[in-house]
Amino acid sequence: MDKQKELEIEAATFRRLLQHLDDNKDVQNIDLMILADFCRNCLGKWYKAAAIEHGVEIDYEEARERVYGMSYSQWKEKYQADATPEQLAAFDARQAQKGGCS
Numbered sequence: 001m002d003k004q005k006e007l008e009i010e011a012a013t014f015r016r017l018l019q020h021l022d023d024n025k026d027v028q029n030i031d032l033m034i035l036a037d038f039c040r041n042c043l044g045k046w047y048k049a050a051a052i053e054h055g056v057e058i059d060y061e062e063a064r065e066r067v068y069g070m071s072y073s074q075w076k077e078k079y080q081a082d083a084t085p086e087q088l089a090a091f092d093a094r095q096a097q098k099g100g101c102s
Contacts, residue, residue, distance in 0.1 A: 018043075022069055025079040034090045037098050043067045 001009075021027070021040060029039035044064035051058040061072065068075040083091070 018067060018069070021067075025075075028081060028083070028087070030083050030087045030091050034087065034094050037094065040064070040067050041072075044072075 029041060032039040041064065044060060044067045047066055048058055048060055048063035051063065064072045
């Protein structure tokens, strides 16, 4: 496979991941952190880092908007539920075990 085709496939895969997350807004970021040690905010950080690596200046809020499909504040207001005590305990245990996302 040539590099351009690989890049196109990776980009399509990332778009599919974003669509999947958008289609499953009921999955909270804390759930993602507990299970997979990353969340939508991590994707925003990674997006920003990759943009900068490629000479594109983008701030964190712009990057998160790409991931969330809207501003983070809008998404949070519409879709983010308060974490349950059980979620917080599981998150704390995960953080102690792995150290969280980067």
